[in-house]
Amino acid sequence: MPISLRSVSFASLRQHRWFRPAVRALAGLIALWLITWLAIPPLVKGPLERIASEQLGRTVTVGGIDFEPWSLEFALRDVTVAGANGAPPQLTIGRIYADGELQSLLRLAPVVDAFTIENPVLRITHLGDGRYDVDDIIAKVTAPKSEPEPDTGPARLALYNLALTGGSIDFIDNTVSETHEVRALALKVPFISTLPSQREVKVEPHLAFTLDGSRFDSSAEGTPFAQTGKADAQIRLDGLNLAPYLGYLPANLPVKVLGATLDADVKVAFEQHPRMAVKLTGTVQASGVRMADRQGADLLSYERLKIDMADVRPLDQVVRLQHVELTAPVVTATRDASGQI
Known part of the structure; x- marks a missing residue:
């Protein structure tokens, strides 16, 4: 009766003393991934909305959260910041995506391979005399803290391949009953980093938008960043x-x-x-x-x-x-x- 080489190899592999511990460790890791994949989005959603709402003084809602623990990819879907006094939403964002790296845990600082904001829509109203419908948010964010924090230098972070796509801004000037529109806003930045980290850069500096029908487009020239x-x-x-x-x-x-x-x-x-x-x-x-x-x-x-x-x-x-x-x-x-x- 012929015996396949694959059967002999697997049988001999199972006899090693580290085989069962390795299988248990792998099973435990997969179980941990599944638990975090299922548990983290619903556990994070409520506190995230509450903290953001407290920080801005406006109701912030998140439509959904996606998290992949095996690759540390994290995304927020359908983010909304409420308008003032029942007005239309101040800001909506289709999706915020971050591709985190294991270095973030080792350095205790965010190291992100890619960060994208998709389809943000911002609405700002000029009320006259230099007053805006976002003045309450600005006052809330810039209010001095009860206990000033010591100066520890620039924030420790490493963000790579930042991109904003499909952006829109409506600037409503009530003093002259006119609305200025920014459409197709796109912005790409290779990195913002204060850490000595080397990650692959895939985007070139780029800014483009359409203002009241007039198109502006500017981008970097020369050899791609990845090569130089x-x-x-x-x-x-x-x-x-x-x-x-x-x-x-x-x-x-x-x-x-x-x-x-x-x-x-x-x-x-x-x-x-x-x-x-x-x-x-x-x-x-x-x-x-x-x-x-x-x-x-x-x-x-x-x-x-x-x-x-x-x-x-x-x-x-x-x-x-x-x-x-x-x-x-x-x-x-x-x-x-x-x-x-």
């Missing part, structure tokens, strides 16, 4: 008059900006070698700037402020400026009868 470990994005503004947009500044600012023109020629460099870095270089210039206090009295004006950035790395809290030039500044100060300025 480097990618550059260019930001250029030529004589942008900010006057039409100054009325949208929040009303709680300590000063009022009455006029300004902005020029910029900035390169944003993403570098993976020899270490992870996001570096800004170039020139930013503000001209014809006029500021007043909240009562409208003159406060500060100047012809031009020009800043040449030699090496600015925001994730590393490094700022090196090559040149700063301020031309014809005029400061207006008034001292009252009590001596207060």
Whole structure:
């Protein structure tokens, strides 16, 4: 009677002393995966909605949660932030997806191979005089804590292959009964990292959208990031008059900006070698700037402020400026009868 080699090999394998412990360990791991796969989404959903609602001061709902413990992939579906006083939702997001890595557990900091936000829809209403329907959220988020936390430096994280797709923004200006629409918003960023971690980068810097029917599309040029470990994005503004947009500044600012023109020629460099870095270089210039206090009295004006950035790395809290030039500044100060300025 012929005996197959496969049967002999399996029979001899079963006789090893580590066979049964290995089978038990594998069965336990599979059982743990199944339990976490089934249990974590319903256990997390309620607390997540409650904490988010408390932090924003608005009702936050999550349609569903997907979790795959064997690959540490996590997704939130149909996320909604309620509008103010029964208004339509302030924000809806079709899906938030994160592909986590085991390094997150070892480093006690998030290490994510991919992070995507799909089909976000944001609705903002300008109520007039610099007031918005999101002022309550901003006040809630920025409120000082009862006990200030010690400064521990930049947050420890490593996020790779960040992408936002299918975004929409409705900016409703009640003061002039007009709505500005941003459609097909897409944004891709290779990484945001403060940890010395090396992961595969698959996306190039990219920003694209349609504003009131006008299309804007900008992306990186050159060899793909995966081959060189480097990618550059260019930001250029030529004589942008900010006057039409100054009325949208929040009303709680300590000063009022009455006029300004902005020029910029900035390169944003993403570098993976020899270490992870996001570096800004170039020139930013503000001209014809006029500021007043909240009562409208003159406060500060100047012809031009020009800043040449030699090496600015925001994730590393490094700022090196090559040149700063301020031309014809005029400061207006008034001292009252009590001596207060």
